[in-house]
Amino acid sequence: MSAPRLATLLARGGAIHADPHGATSPPLYQTATFAQERADAFGEYDYSRTDNPTRGALEALLAELDGGARALTYSSGMAAIAAVCRTVPPGSTIVCGRDLYGGTQRLMHRFLGGVEVVHADLSVDADGRCLGLEAAAERGRVALVFCESPSNPRLEIVDLRAVALAAHRVGARLAVDGTAMTPWLQTPLDLGADIVVHSATKGLAGHGDVTAGVVCVRDAGLGDELAARRNAEGTALAPFDAWLVLRGARTLGVRVERAQGSAQKLAQWLGDQPGVDAVHYPGLEDHPGNATHRAQARGGGVLVTFRAASAELAARVIEGTRRFTTAVSFGGIAASISAPHHMSHASVPPGAAPRPEPSLVRVSVGLEDPDDLIADLGQALRGGLADVRQSHGTHEVLGLEGEERLVDVLE
Numbered sequence: 001m002s003a004p005r006l007a008t009l010l011a012r013g014g015a016i017h018a019d020p021h022g023a024t025s026p027p028l029y030q031t032a033t034f035a036q037e038r039a040d041a042f043g044e045y046d047y048s049r050t051d052n053p054t055r056g057a058l059e060a061l062l063a064e065l066d067g068g069a070r071a072l073t074y075s076s077g078m079a080a081i082a083a084v085c086r087t088v089p090p091g092s093t094i095v096c097g098r099d100l101y102g103g104t105q106r107l108m109h110r111f112l113g114g115v116e117v118v119h120a121d122l123s124v125d126a127d128g129r130c131l132g133l134e135a136a137a138e139r140g141r142v143a144l145v146f147c148e149s150p151s152n153p154r155l156e157i158v159d160l161r162a163v164a165l166a167a168h169r170v171g172a173r174l175a176v177d178g179t180a181m182t183p184w185l186q187t188p189l190d191l192g193a194d195i196v197v198h199s200a201t202k203g204l205a206g207h208g209d210v211t212a213g214v215v216c217v218r219d220a221g222l223g224d225e226l227a228a229r230r231n232a233e234g235t236a237l238a239p240f241d242a243w244l245v246l247r248g249a250r251t252l253g254v255r256v257e258r259a260q261g262s263a264q265k266l267a268q269w270l271g272d273q274p275g276v277d278a279v280h281y282p283g284l285e286d287h288p289g290n291a292t293h294r295a296q297a298r299g300g301g302v303l304v305t306f307r308a309a310s311a312e313l314a315a316r317v318i319e320g321t322r323r324f325t326t327a328v329s330f331g332g333i334a335a336s337i338s339a340p341h342h343m344s345h346a347s348v349p350p351g352a353a354p355r356p357e358p359s360l361v362r363v364s365v366g367l368e369d370p371d372d373l374i375a376d377l378g379q380a381l382r383g384g385l386a387d388v389r390q391s392h393g394t395h396e397v398l399g400l401e402g403e404e405r406l407v408d409v410l411e
């Protein structure tokens with residue numbers, strides 16, 4: 001039989017093969033210890049900090065989804081990223097993309113002693129050279145390149161195949177934060193990356209009821225090193241949380257397909273709205289990374305960001321929606337809306353990549369009817385523009401051409 005495709009893996013995923021009762025749904029082994037036959041004889045499991053059957057079932061599924069030798073789960077996405085950073089020897093450099101989740105920047109710039117962290121332009125020229133990375137490699141020993149594609153929150157695209165080759169040329173590993181895509185849409189290990197990390201809190205678990213992180217590696221030796229350290233430090237995902245992620249992940253495919261279809265529709269609609277200066281969605285043909293993204297992913301994903309005509313308008317739109325929860329995080333069943341400047345990226349320390357502008361709005365599309373979401377954003381935009389017009393006169397915010405389009409909408 002040929003290898004199962006992702007949908008089949010997910011539907012069947014998480015079975016515990018040696019379960020003595022043949023449970024058809026993955027059982028929750030909510031136990032700290034496992035009895036041993038003798039003091040000097042260990043069974044497959046002895047202590048849940050080290051290994052637990054429920055967590056093991058989840059990790060086996062995740063390794064298959066991402067096509068890695070081994071997947072390890074942690075108490076959060078940040079714990080997973082911290083574990084990856086810890087593989088970098090002191091005295092060497094981590095090169096990051098320019099746009100990165102705020103918490104990752106906080107961790108890297110404030111809490112990694114002895115490691116230099118720089119942000120570089122990871123774009124690749126016609127000869128496949130990544131000049132930003134080469135320049136960093138001239139100044140220090142680069143051990144790790146770390147990026148997101150699409151990045152959070154600007155949804156910029158990095159050519160992962162080319163950056164993997166460029167990283168290997170300077171003797172570095174490439175780690176990709178795949179949170180925004182999930183393995184359903186993109187498998188960076190297949191593109192040449194060495195490590196993929198996910199905040200499973202987002203789309204992988206998908207129900208907003210657990211925080212969890214994943215590291216999946218191509219090389220089994222690196223997997224063993226990470227597992228040994230995780231056991232020593234005790235940062236593994238708890239069994240109940242592993243069970244929740246497993247339960248959520250089994251519907252990953254249908255959730256992502258449904259939500260990204262709506263996200264595409266919403267992004268297209270947003271492009272024509274007064275008060276919206278720019279829409280960032282890698283599934284749009286006019287997105288600068290669209291061709292690269294199409295060659296390395298299976299869809300634009302569930303996140304759409306847009307730049308409102310002003311920070312004030314952005315705030316009014318966020319407050320004015322009724323079918324979007326104002327909340328950090330994304331990839332859940334219900335739609336959410338946020339201002340990355342004030343929320344997910346508030347922790348970006350000085351010296352890191354530039355913080356997103358306050359006029360940027362990030363939307364995560366859920367399983368709602370897309371027409372309801374569009375109608376709601378439409379009323380929030382119209383209401384926000386009317387408020388702004390009352391306090392300033394809209395032409396200050398939109399320019400005269402925008403004002404004319406707005407008059408059509410409001411009247």
Ligand SMILES: *Cc1c(COP(=O)(O)O)cnc(C)c1O
Nearest residue numbers: 076077078101152179199201212
């Ligand atoms: C949320 C997020 C993280 C951090 O994950 P937690 O589970 O919140 O610790 C890392 N990377 C990206 C891209 C994220 O969106």
